[in-house]
Amino acid sequence: MTFAEIILPLHLKGTFTYKIPEDLVEKSEAGMRVLVPFRGKKIYTGIIFKIHQEEPTAFIAKEIISLLDEVAILPKEQLQFWEWVSDYYLCFLGDIYRYSFPSSLKLESETYLKLKPHVTIDFQNLDSNEMYLIQALEVRQLINLTDVEAFIPKKEIVKTIHGLLELQYIEIDEKIAEKYKIKEVSYVKIKPDLLKNLELSNIINELKRAKKQQELFLSILEHQTDHPEKPLRKSTLLNDGLFGVSQVKSLIDKGFVEEYFLEKDRLQSYEGEIEEIDSLSDAQNLINEEIEEAFSKNENVLLHGVTSSGKTHLYLEQIETTINQGKNVLFLLPEIAITKQISQRLEKKYGKKLGFYHQKLTDFERVEVWRKIKNNEIQILIGTRNSLFLPFKNLGLIVVDEEHDTQYRKFENNFFYNGKDSALVLAKFHNANVILGSATPSVESYHLATSGKLKYIYLSERFGNVKLPTFELINFKEEQDFKKVKGNFSNFLITELQKNADSGKQAMILHNRRGFSNVLECETCGYVNYCSNCDVVMTYHKSAHEMKCHYCGQKASKPQFCPKCHGQKLNERGVGVEQIHDELKVLLPNLEIDRMDVDSMRKKFAYEKLYEKIEAEETNIIVGTQMISKGLDFENVDIVAIPKADSLLHIQNFRAEERAYQLILQVAGRAGRVSGKGKVYIQTYNPQHQIFQMIQEENPKIIYDYLLEERKKFKYPPFVKTIFIELKHRKEDKVERSARFLGSVLRKYIPEVCILGPEKSPIAKINTLYQYQILLKLPRSKDYTTYKNFVKKSLEEFDEITSYKTIKKEIYVDF
Ligand SMILES: Nc1ncnc2c1ncn2[C@@H]1O[C@H](COP(=O)(O)OP(=O)(O)OP(=O)(O)O)[C@@H](O)[C@H]1O
Numbered sequence: 001m002t003f004a005e006i007i008l009p010l011h012l013k014g015t016f017t018y019k020i021p022e023d024l025v026e027k028s029e030a031g032m033r034v035l036v037p038f039r040g041k042k043i044y045t046g047i048i049f050k051i052h053q054e055e056p057t058a059f060i061a062k063e064i065i066s067l068l069d070e071v072a073i074l075p076k077e078q079l080q081f082w083e084w085v086s087d088y089y090l091c092f093l094g095d096i097y098r099y100s101f102p103s104s105l106k107l108e109s110e111t112y113l114k115l116k117p118h119v120t121i122d123f124q125n126l127d128s129n130e131m132y133l134i135q136a137l138e139v140r141q142l143i144n145l146t147d148v149e150a151f152i153p154k155k156e157i158v159k160t161i162h163g164l165l166e167l168q169y170i171e172i173d174e175k176i177a178e179k180y181k182i183k184e185v186s187y188v189k190i191k192p193d194l195l196k197n198l199e200l201s202n203i204i205n206e207l208k209r210a211k212k213q214q215e216l217f218l219s220i221l222e223h224q225t226d227h228p229e230k231p232l233r234k235s236t237l238l239n240d241g242l243f244g245v246s247q248v249k250s251l252i253d254k255g256f257v258e259e260y261f262l263e264k265d266r267l268q269s270y271e272g273e274i275e276e277i278d279s280l281s282d283a284q285n286l287i288n289e290e291i292e293e294a295f296s297k298n299e300n301v302l303l304h305g306v307t308s309s310g311k312t313h314l315y316l317e318q319i320e321t322t323i324n325q326g327k328n329v330l331f332l333l334p335e336i337a338i339t340k341q342i343s344q345r346l347e348k349k350y351g352k353k354l355g356f357y358h359q360k361l362t363d364f365e366r367v368e369v370w371r372k373i374k375n376n377e378i379q380i381l382i383g384t385r386n387s388l389f390l391p392f393k394n395l396g397l398i399v400v401d402e403e404h405d406t407q408y409r410k411f412e413n414n415f416f417y418n419g420k421d422s423a424l425v426l427a428k429f430h431n432a433n434v435i436l437g438s439a440t441p442s443v444e445s446y447h448l449a450t451s452g453k454l455k456y457i458y459l460s461e462r463f464g465n466v467k468l469p470t471f472e473l474i475n476f477k478e479e480q481d482f483k484k485v486k487g488n489f490s491n492f493l494i495t496e497l498q499k500n501a502d503s504g505k506q507a508m509i510l511h512n513r514r515g516f517s518n519v520l521e522c523e524t525c526g527y528v529n530y531c532s533n534c535d536v537v538m539t540y541h542k543s544a545h546e547m548k549c550h551y552c553g554q555k556a557s558k559p560q561f562c563p564k565c566h567g568q569k570l571n572e573r574g575v576g577v578e579q580i581h582d583e584l585k586v587l588l589p590n591l592e593i594d595r596m597d598v599d600s601m602r603k604k605f606a607y608e609k610l611y612e613k614i615e616a617e618e619t620n621i622i623v624g625t626q627m628i629s630k631g632l633d634f635e636n637v638d639i640v641a642i643p644k645a646d647s648l649l650h651i652q653n654f655r656a657e658e659r660a661y662q663l664i665l666q667v668a669g670r671a672g673r674v675s676g677k678g679k680v681y682i683q684t685y686n687p688q689h690q691i692f693q694m695i696q697e698e699n700p701k702i703i704y705d706y707l708l709e710e711r712k713k714f715k716y717p718p719f720v721k722t723i724f725i726e727l728k729h730r731k732e733d734k735v736e737r738s739a740r741f742l743g744s745v746l747r748k749y750i751p752e753v754c755i756l757g758p759e760k761s762p763i764a765k766i767n768t769l770y771q772y773q774i775l776l777k778l779p780r781s782k783d784y785t786t787y788k789n790f791v792k793k794s795l796e797e798f799d800e801i802t803s804y805k806t807i808k809k810e811i812y813v814d815f
């Protein structure tokens with residue numbers, strides 16, 4: 001007997017064993033989708049993970065109902081990758097499946113049944129449910145599982161379908177089951193036989209009395225003669241308003257013109273001219289040779305290139321090489337908003353061979369990308385980290401741009417993974433090369449590179465040998481003492497911003513806090529407004545006239561007076577980006593000043609509009625959160641200022657300094673990209689801080705050595721491996737008890753020094769759930785695997801306690 005381990009789209013551990021029916025054994029293969037019954041009542045689309053001959057001993061395996069694919073939908077590299085992700089990040093295969101498959105490929109209740117053609121049904125031997133289903137199918141031809149639930153009790157559905165499938169009365173309709181249909185676009189052309197038979201002049205004559213139709217006919221003819229290779233869209237004809245639908249219809253009715261349909265890619269692809277890419281500069285050429293040398297030795301690359309050094313051009317070069325070798329490319333970006341620049345460049349060169357993939361696509365669009373990737377129609381896929389789970393074939397190169405970005409490492413859909421590290425593993429399964437690129441690599445990647453596990457390649461000059469920006473620290477304490485400030489700005493900075501604008505230059509101001517003020521506080525009783533779901537004070541957003549919780553998204557209107565003591569005066573404490581923006585507008589009233597943050601960019605096309613406004617130099621100053629630090633390449637920005645730089649360091653996290661450094665350097669990198677006169681002003685109470693001091697050096701080694709030294713001293717990655725576990729529940733005492741229990745189980749296996757906690761999380765409650773945390777700091781080397789197995793074992797023991805089943809667990813490996 002043959003069995004299969006099936007991955008089900010459920011938040012459950014491991015795979016599930018099913019028997020493969022004799023007639024399907026030959027056809028079955030790992031990576032195919034199957035339909036299986038689960039827990040009596042439900043039917044799911046699962047994926048064959050493994051096929052084997054070991055009959056389960058503890059239970060009788062149910063049978064697979066049917067196979068949904070003729071060839072595996074998941075290539076073996078993806079199955080290997082899923083297995084690795086699940087094992088390394090301690091997450092469920094079912095969650096990976098749910099996360100990575102577009103929902104219409106998972107069918108489940110959308111699966112359709114139909115009668116087998118030409119069967120004679122012996123109604124005598126059917127039970128009532130079977131009878132109902134057959135009768136329904138005689139009337140409706142196709143029925144999906146959800147419909148069946150209307151007339152058959154849920155838990156009997158599977159049995160009924162099973163019975164009828166066995167009797168060979170019904171079958172599963174796989175084609176219809178897939179909801180996805182390709183969108184078609186209508187085109188027009190002159191009837192081909194008319195062209196051959198020289199009837200054209202007759203027709204033109206015939207149309208003499210219908211001038212418009214004649215004109216239309218001629219214009220179609222003209223298009224066809226001028227561009228014989230280019231189909232003419234019906235909508236193009238109608239677009240300029242010269243002709244109407246009725247004229248087109250008349251020509252079709254008269255049989256002169258015919259309408260036909262072509263599949264349109266839902267994803268807009270570029271239809272314009274194809275352009276060559278620029279050649280590399282001398283400095284870039286040297287780097288490119290280094291990259292090639294590394295690849296020839298099967299080494300992956302960390303490309304550390306200062307801002308505006310032209311990393312994109314180096315990626316393009318390698319993309320080109322890879323494609324010329326007949327292989328495909330995955331280009332990862334931290335978020336979709338910043339694909340605009342890279343895609344513009346790639347579109348010019350690669351047009352339709354380009355695909356996009358990210359969380360914002362509709363399910364239809366996601367399926368389309370799946371299909372194209374499977375058919376090898378996309379050569380370059382640009383996407384966010386979830387693209388790693390697409391069914392790639394023949395992958396030759398993965399680029400991870402802005403590899404330091406925190407968007408690559410987050411918890412989403414029940415599991416945490418780092419897209420950058422996962423890219424390295426996926427590439428291994430495909431034998432593909434990897435470039436990690438950044439102007440400010442993560443400390444971990446830098447360490448990997450300098451300890452020889454990645455090839456470290458440093459590009460120290462900007463393209464065109466443009467000078468890097470210079471830094472100037474403004475001692476805000478001193479300025480205040482001498483009364484040379486207005487609000488959050490020194491008089492000096494205000495003057496510099498005005499002068500900059502007067503000379504036709506633009507500036508960017510970074511303040512990485514959303515909202516207007518962090519807190520509204522009652523002057524009389526000290527009351528502050530807490531979110532009712534979270535243990536967090538709500539942020540005041542002045543422009544939206546509301547209070548928002550940045551953790552759960554809850555909104556409330558701004559209180560007019562203190563709800564506790566009815567005091568009239570509510571003070572605003574803590575400065576948000578809105579306030580900086582408002583202040584500047586008052587300080588520099590003659591300038592155009594815009595704001596860029598998630599709150600102001602929420603409206604559709606808001607980002608595109610502001611982007612174009614900046615590009616057209618219609619704005620003088622852009623005030624923004626970290627959003628302005630990412631990938632923007634504007635020619636005319638000379639000044640970057642950080643008025644409250646200390647706030648970047650006031651974060652309780654071992655990565656705080658690293659992040660402050662990256663953010664400052666990234667935003668600084670927007671300055672003087674063409675002029676070479678970039679100037680960065682940092683206002684601080686603490687000009688002596690190491691980070692502010694070291695950032696001024698053009699030698700990154702100084703700062704990385706310092707950051708690594710700190711990590712070593714306080715035992716943080718990359719010197720130890722971390723696993724962070726957060727437990728959550730509505731009841732605080734319950735989550736506390738469960739956390740203590742997990743702590744004690746872990747302590748059975750793992751030395752005390754490696755375990756921190758359990759303790760209440762710094763934010764005690766988010767989204768109505770109380771949270772407790774445990775941090776494990778495990779040694780690197782062989783022991784890590786041993787310890788990790790102990791962690792797995794502890795989690796299993798925890799899961800055996802029935803009353804803890806409702807505790808939500810979040811596990812972050814390499815936190
Ligand atoms: N070889 C080249 N030929 C022509 N233009 C180039 C070349 N290399 C870079 N450039 C131009 O230099 C500018 C900076 O390049 P790019 O944006 O790729 O830098 P980057 O290294 O990605 O910087 P950042 O990390 O700041 O985003 C761009 O406007 C780009 O078009």
Ligand SMILES: [Zn+2]
Nearest residue numbers: 531534549552
């Ligand atoms: Zn909240």
